[in-house]
Amino acid sequence: xxxxxxxxxxxxxxxxxxxxxxxxxxxxxxxxxxxxxxxxxxxxxxxxxxxxxxxxxxxxxxxxxxxxxxxxxxxxxxxxxxxxxxxxxxxxxxxxxxxxxxxxxxxxxxxxxxxxxxxxxxxxxxxxxxxxxxxxxxxxxxxxxxxxxxxxxxxxxxxxxxxxxxxxxxxxxxxxxxxxxxxxxxxxxxxxxxxxxxxxxxxxxxxxxxxxxxxxxxxxxxxxxxxxxxxxxxxxxxxxxxxxxxxxxxxxxxxxxxxxxxxxxx
Amino acid sequence: xxxxxxxxxxxxxxxxxxxxxxxxxxxxxxxxxxxxxxxxxxxxxxxxxxxxxxxxxxxxxxxxxxxxxxxxxxxxxxxxxxxxx
Numbered sequence: 001x002x003x004x005x006x007x008x009x010x011x012x013x014x015x016x017x018x019x020x021x022x023x024x025x026x027x028x029x030x031x032x033x034x035x036x037x038x039x040x041x042x043x044x045x046x047x048x049x050x051x052x053x054x055x056x057x058x059x060x061x062x063x064x065x066x067x068x069x070x071x072x073x074x075x076x077x078x079x080x081x082x083x084x085x086x087x088x089x090x091x092x093x094x095x096x097x098x099x100x101x102x103x104x105x106x107x108x109x110x111x112x113x114x115x116x117x118x119x120x121x122x123x124x125x126x127x128x129x130x131x132x133x134x135x136x137x138x139x140x141x142x143x144x145x146x147x148x149x150x151x152x153x154x155x156x157x158x159x160x161x162x163x164x165x166x167x168x169x170x171x172x173x174x175x176x177x178x179x180x181x182x183x184x185x186x187x188x189x190x191x192x193x194x195x196x197x198x199x200x201x202x203x204x205x206x207x208x209x210x211x212x213x214x215x216x217x218x219x220x221x222x223x224x225x226x227x228x229x230x231x232x233x234x235x236x237x238x239x240x241x242x243x244x245x246x247x248x249x250x251x252x253x254x255x256x257x258x259x260x261x262x263x264x265x266x
Numbered sequence: 267x268x269x270x271x272x273x274x275x276x277x278x279x280x281x282x283x284x285x286x287x288x289x290x291x292x293x294x295x296x297x298x299x300x301x302x303x304x305x306x307x308x309x310x311x312x313x314x315x316x317x318x319x320x321x322x323x324x325x326x327x328x329x330x331x332x333x334x335x336x337x338x339x340x341x342x343x344x345x346x347x348x349x350x351x
Contacts, residue, residue: 004348031348032273032312036297 017169060095140171179223
């Protein structure tokens, strides 16, 4: 699509939270963000996680029950010898009327070019202050322009506390606290089944190496996700189908994404 | 829904270009459930212009909106700035 280009000069912060250099980012500027594509791509990505469900074909049918016919003053449902109604869906222990079947198609699909466009627009939303605020993220006062870029040293952090202090030096702990306070215990059986808490999504940290130590160090903070830039997708960039995640980049990761992704989109 | 895009893409047909040059009108493909009022508000907000009226047309490819701008704003100029040309 025809579109114009926007250039941004972003400060690069070091681990103490002071500025250490700048980086220039060129962004394609589409005429509008295609939220309709993003939400469709999100539904597709969710549908890929669905597992087939079904019942045994014999379930509820494993009895010898037959209708007693007319003339007894009782309804003509299949009955066992004891006189108890069985087999049919309206009887206790009978089969379901329309059980889920494994033949059902769970996977939804979308055209590849549309998915690529949805990903691009989800990424551009993460660079837009309006969209990030609309998702409910807290943008600290110290951050004047999005995205937030950190020195490459952050990738080598091996301790959670190192990452946390580096982020809180910028004021980004506010968003992590938001996720901590927003954590809710789910109602119903979910607690019993090992998925008891709902944690709001907070920061998305993007790194340039697949085996960077920060991938393990930062993942235990509430709502924080760490991703290798090539593994970025709709679930990380637009949780719940709503784009505009608050992102923190290592300088190298941002440069790589600009080169491989944003410039190719033009 | 809270997040829903109104404008999908600009229309780049001969007719749209002629409208732009002659009648100060911009043409967009818009979402099927967009209304004239929604299109007007979106265009005024996004491009900082004043809109006089909006005509819409349902086509096979989608809903087209012809947005007439107030005379103090030039459609051709805006289109160049947005990179539509």
